[in-house]
Each structure stands twice: as structure tokens, then as C-alpha cells.
Amino acid sequence: MEVINALGRRKTAVARIFLKEGNGEIIVNDRDYKEYFPTGTLQYVVNQALDVTGNLGKYNIKVNLDGGGINGQAEALRLAIARALVKINEENKTILKAKSLMTRDPRMVERKKPGQKKARKRFQFSKR
Numbered sequence: 001m002e003v004i005n006a007l008g009r010r011k012t013a014v015a016r017i018f019l020k021e022g023n024g025e026i027i028v029n030d031r032d033y034k035e036y037f038p039t040g041t042l043q044y045v046v047n048q049a050l051d052v053t054g055n056l057g058k059y060n061i062k063v064n065l066d067g068g069g070i071n072g073q074a075e076a077l078r079l080a081i082a083r084a085l086v087k088i089n090e091e092n093k094t095i096l097k098a099k100s101l102m103t104r105d106p107r108m109v110e111r112k113k114p115g116q117k118k119a120r121k122r123f124q125f126s127k128r
Contacts, residue, residue: 004087008080010105013068015076019084022060028077029065036065042074049082049101053092079104 001021008015026033026046037043050056061081065073082101085092096102110119117123 001088004084006080006084006087008076008078008083008104010076010079011068011072011108013072013076014066015073015080016064017077017080017084018062019059019081019088021058024057025060026063027061028063033063037070037074042070045074045078046081048078048099049085049096052099052101053085053089053095055085075105 004019006017006019008017028036033046034043037046047056050059061084063077063080065077067073068076078101082092082096086096086102093102112119115123
């Protein structure tokens with residue numbers, strides 16, 4: 001099996017993955033994913049697509065993560081893994097789609113507007 005690469009995005013985080021057959025090793029930015037994502041919930045998010053399709057421990061994944069925060073990076077990685085699994089086996093798409101793991105979350109940070117404190121918060125109004 002050749003190396004399969006896929007891309008996942010969330011907010012401003014971008015995950016580029018290289019997936020090949022192996023023993024379930026996930027390397028994120030030259031570190032183990034359990035070291036990179038210290039909490040159990042983030043580790044669960046990363047493994048979710050593999051777990052749903054029953055491919056946990058079958059593939060080695062090398063990941064380049066860039067931008068965003070740790071939560072956005074974990075969700076970007078989840079989407080990239082799901083897309084790579086669909087490239088391997090088209091039957092995985094229905095399983096992943098049912099768990100809504102194939103959908104790119106479109107929510108982004110709203111930009112700050114001029115004359116306001118933040119995107120929606122305004123400066124305090126003074127009548128006098």
C-alpha cells in the first residue's frame with residue numbers, strides 16, 4: 001500500500017497527514033500524539049474516525065499541524081484522518097458521514113469591525 005495524504009481544516013488550524021499501513025503509531029509534529037494532545041478528550045477526538053471504522057492500530061500516521069489552538073488542531077486532524085480512510089475504502093464514507101465526521105466545520109472567528117471594541121461588542125455609549 002502506498003502512502004495516502006489528506007488535508008483537514010478547522011478554524012485556522014490545518015492538518016496534513018500521511019497515512020500508511022503499520023502498527024497504529026501517530027506522530028504529530030515529530031512528537032507522539034499523546035504527548036502533543038495531553039488530555040483524554042483530545043486523544044479521543046483524534047482516534048474517533050479510526051475507532052468508528054474499526055481501523056484502530058492498523059495504520060501509521062505522520063501529521064504536520066499548523067495554526068489555530070489545540071482543540072482546532074485536534075478536530076482538523078480528525079477530519080484529515082476521516083478523509084484518508086475514505087480514500088482507502090469508499091465504504092467507510094457512509095459510516096463516517098453518519099457520525100458527521102466527514103463535515104468540515106465552517107465556523108470561523110468573526111472579524112473586528114471599525115468603531116467597535118470587538119466583532120459585536122461596542123464601546124460604552126455616553127449620552128452626555
